[in-house]
Amino acid sequence: MLIPIPCVVMRGGTSKGPFFLHSDLPQDEARRNQVLLAVMGSPDRRQIDGLGGGDSLSSKVVMVSASSRPGIDVEYLFAQVSVDNASVDTSPNCGNMLAGVAPFALEHGLVAADKPQTSVRIYNQNTGKMVEAIVQTPGGKVNYEGEVHIDGVPGSGAPILLNFMDAAGAKTGKLMPTGQAIDVIDGVEVSCVDFSTPIVFIAASALGKRGDESKAELDADNALLARIETLRRAAALRMGLGDVSDKVLPKVVLLSPPTAGGQICSRYFVPWNCHAAHAVTGALCVAAACHIPGTLAHRLAQLDPAAPQQVTIEHPGGQLHTQVTQAGTDAEGWPHISKAGVVRTARPLVAGVTYVPGHLW
Structure with a gap:
């Protein structure tokens, strides 16, 4: 038996991969990781039996949920799925895939859209830091088309401004973890x-x-x-x-x-x-x-x-x-450094369900 899991494959910046509602995945971490390996087709250099593209930039997963934290709209967890090893790493963040989080949240009703743009406050579970994403939402709908071009991605799209707030010490707790500049x-x-x-x-x-x-x-x-x-x-x-x-x-x-x-x-x-x-x-x-x-x-x-x-x-x-x-x-x-910002683009590529073997669930 195959288990269907709703997902949207999105390009975020210069990366791409499936986006999930966190509630649609197993809550047990070890089981969830086995499911994500199956979704991406790892370990296999070609990832032929999954959604992965045989490259680290296209073997990424994002999990999104509503947040109960004060001043936060949604939370997201990023996972780097190894292409040729059976490993799922949630220690890093991915700013490119982050560009798709606010549009995904808006499209799934986790955040109400404003006009003509919407600010979405995102808590990154990987780093414990907050990011503000500003998305173009004329008419209360996410707009993906625009004139912003980012190197490494063909064509252009609507700008998504990402402001990383107080991001020093994301993993070590210190801006300069060794205490020295050199x-x-x-x-x-x-x-x-x-x-x-x-x-x-x-x-x-x-x-x-x-x-x-x-x-x-x-x-x-x-x-x-x-x-x-x-x-x-x-x-x-x-x-x-x-x-x-x-x-x-x-x-x-x-x-x-x-x-x-x-x-x-x-x-x-x-x-x-x-x-x-x-x-x-x-x-x-x-x-x-x-x-x-x-x-x-x-x-x-x-x-x-x-x-x-x-x-x-x-x-x-x-x-x-x-x-x-x-x-x-x-x-x-x-x-x-109180804030650092960058402009990215993102868009959904396909939406539907992905299937994994039932015994993994």
Whole structure:
């Protein structure tokens, strides 16, 4: 017997995957994870028996529910489903898939729409942080069509503004989890920053790279990937994240000066290969790091003195535009970044039911 589960497959930013009402899935975590593996067709490199696309960017799941928290409209839990391993990781957030949460919630009646736009306050269960999503809702209906183009996605769509509120210490509890702007690991300078997601920053030049290489070029360099993983695991211990050999956090970013009119050039690893474009949460951490004196990002960034809050990040698929709001310093003397925002687009691709083997339920 096959069990039908209602879902909507949505593109959110440069990623895509099924969105579920949390109540439509098993409440037991282990059983839910088995169901999600079956939904996506993992573990299998092609994910031929599921909805996954054989790539980490299309092997993602979002679960949404109404919230009883004061000042919060909905809650969402993100899951990164491994393509070729039987693992489901809910430790990271995904800012791209987050772009679809507010439209999904509006379409399912979890939030009442305003006119001409609706602000949806979202609690991210992965990080314990709040995000404000502003969606275009002329006539009280979600509008997906518009003129906003984001690099890495064909065509254009209606803007969805995501404001990440007080996102410092998303996983470690500290903006600077090692307490230093620069750490030296095995002779390599790194900056460990946790804003919306924890990242280990490395200057591309320190690993013999320009920093503007293509994803294919970086993914083909097995020695580089091995070196990055060694540094990532060592940095994670210093950040208080423990053994991350089977975890996707922290991520790694190779940084270099901009070459195409932006403020900084970034190559974001997911973490065992290079992202085809750039994760939103990763971009916000890059932007935040550009405002933290002493970090590698601050050292390499070329901020515009007339608009220092605007940080355009160059990535393999083009550029990603962010905006950072700084308000004084935190208790440890680091910059207090109260808000960081980015514009994404999203749209539903197909709605219906997905089927899983009955014995998994």
